[in-house]
Amino acid sequence: MSQKKEVLILCTGNSCRSIMAEALVNAKLGECVHAQSSGVKASGKVNPHAQALLQKKGYWRDEYHSKVIETVLDTPFDLVVTVCDAAKETCPVFAKAVKTLHVGFEDPSGKEEAEYKKTLNLIEKELLPIIKQELCNEQKSK
Template sequence: MKKNVLVLCTGNSCRSIMAEALINAKLGECVDAQSSGVKASGSVNSTAKALLKHRGLWREDYHSKVIETVLDTAFDLVVTVCDHAKETCPMFPKAVKTIHVGFEDPSGKAEEEYVKTLYLIEQELLPVIKEELC
């Protein structure tokens, strides 16, 4: 049975969406990833979306979600990817474990920063999730 992981950020528009897409693409055989935001922006960052589409990682069902929509899901792991989300992470009634693997927000920066962030998520976060859940 697949394990459930939640990637949590503040706005759920960039880093958490990139992580959700990477986890589902690379570890989808054992993990089902979702993402949400402590204060969800309601929209996906256009540069992040374009990058994910270019890499073949985008799914049309990816969207920015408020945390309340996922609080009742039984997650095996909750991962915060920004410091603000780590500090404001709500208690999940059914979460087993919460970990923090932080990444700088590329929003508003050059496209190379998005590429770098996607690379770092793949290099630093995916091995942790694989070890925890697969």
């Protein structure tokens, strides 16, 4: 069995979008990718609406939490994805990162519950295929 690829989902606060993306990637692409998330200016807490939605969908794991970027800087990531424009601007240079991509999503924080679902669906529809193509398909290629 081949080693799982490592992806970092980077946001500013690491409380909502990046946590949702981390949970989705691990739930849907877990056979080939291990996702972690972090924040350039991590808030230190997970948005309760995002957490409730992930729990309802069965994607939540207790180890998910808001982390500062320093905790993951030494991880040899295969891919770093920024999911908000601010993180893209301030994305640190990862010594061991192979590639950095930006796929932006609007922050649903402070909005109605439907906005969280919309963001989660967008992440699944737009980000997962990119990560899958980047990190999962190469094992199958000739």
